[in-house]
Amino acid sequence: TIGALLSAIGIAGMDRLVQRNVLAMSGRAVEAAGDVSTLLLDKTGTITLGNRQAAEFVPVKGTTEAEAEVADAAQLSSLADETPEGRSVVVLAKERYGLRERHQGELVGAEWIEFTAQTRMSGVDVDGRKIRKGATASVIAWVEEQGGTVAKDADAIANRISEAGGTPLLVAVHDDQGARVLGVIHLKDVVKEGMRERFEELRRMGIKTVMITGDNPLTAKAIAEEAGVDDFLAEATPEDKMALIKREQAGGKLVAMTGDGTNDAPALAQADVGVAMNTGTSAAKEA
Numbered sequence: 001t002i003g004a005l006l007s008a009i010g011i012a013g014m015d016r017l018v019q020r021n022v023l024a025m026s027g028r029a030v031e032a033a034g035d036v037s038t039l040l041l042d043k044t045g046t047i048t049l050g051n052r053q054a055a056e057f058v059p060v061k062g063t064t065e066a067e068a069e070v071a072d073a074a075q076l077s078s079l080a081d082e083t084p085e086g087r088s089v090v091v092l093a094k095e096r097y098g099l100r101e102r103h104q105g106e107l108v109g110a111e112w113i114e115f116t117a118q119t120r121m122s123g124v125d126v127d128g129r130k131i132r133k134g135a136t137a138s139v140i141a142w143v144e145e146q147g148g149t150v151a152k153d154a155d156a157i158a159n160r161i162s163e164a165g166g167t168p169l170l171v172a173v174h175d176d177q178g179a180r181v182l183g184v185i186h187l188k189d190v191v192k193e194g195m196r197e198r199f200e201e202l203r204r205m206g207i208k209t210v211m212i213t214g215d216n217p218l219t220a221k222a223i224a225e226e227a228g229v230d231d232f233l234a235e236a237t238p239e240d241k242m243a244l245i246k247r248e249q250a251g252g253k254l255v256a257m258t259g260d261g262t263n264d265a266p267a268l269a270q271a272d273v274g275v276a277m278n279t280g281t282s283a284a285k286e287a
Helices: 002-018 027-033 044-047 067-078 083-099 136-146 152-163 195-204 216-229 238-250 261-269 280-287
Strands: 038-042 055-059 110-112 121-126 131-133 169-174 176-190 208-212 231-233 255-259 271-278
Touching: 027 136, 027 261, 038 044, 038 238, 044 208, 044 216, 055 067, 055 083, 067 083, 067 121, 067 131, 067 169, 067 176, 083 176, 131 136, 136 152, 136 169, 136 176, 152 169, 152 176, 152 216, 195 208, 195 216, 208 216, 208 238, 216 231, 231 238, 238 261, 255 261, 261 271
Parallel strands: 038 208, 038 255, 208 231, 255 271
Antiparallel strands: 055 176, 110 121, 121 131, 131 169, 169 176
């Protein structure tokens, strides 16, 4: 019967995918993948290697803080951050500036501020100080909310890092001297080998590629150009990802989404075809 034939075709397609280290969860997904016209890709771990590492601490001008003091605040704000980039901040502060690697349990009475996609920053309140680390716009807004001022070159330093394809994280403090930006953490990431050629092949097949990232527009633009994607969505929240998918679908496009994190799960489920990385979270794989 036709039904049996279609099932056999789907199974054959799944078998061919296994040979390329792709595990298809259903024959229907294989069939839909052949008609995809828009491919959305989460940047970290998909387009890039996903192991961003702290490379340097850059103090802003107009402050008395030296690099070591920026490193100290950066390390404190990263003690509760178990991501590879968070751990790299702690390690860099220790190795380059001789700071002892501290642990959460040592800071009695500390209140840890967890990173969220909405606030886009994390940190700690301890010993009368509030320390924050995060996206440029978020940290600047926090400093201003605390009644502080931002050194003029904070944006310039962040932009320089972004234009080089890095990710800037501002470090700020609110203490008895007021609220201010201390400096910038430079995170480096690497685009996976061969991405430009793969995206060119997809372009020839009529598939539009869009990179989705929480990075600022300058960093996103630099990495998008290096990787060769058609378009990008910067400073994206999980809600932004969902909105983009629904907008493409409303325009009659069949959408595929790739991702590896828990925050990608809703978008992976909404897409016509969801592709989770093997290195991703269980939530992403099950979506």
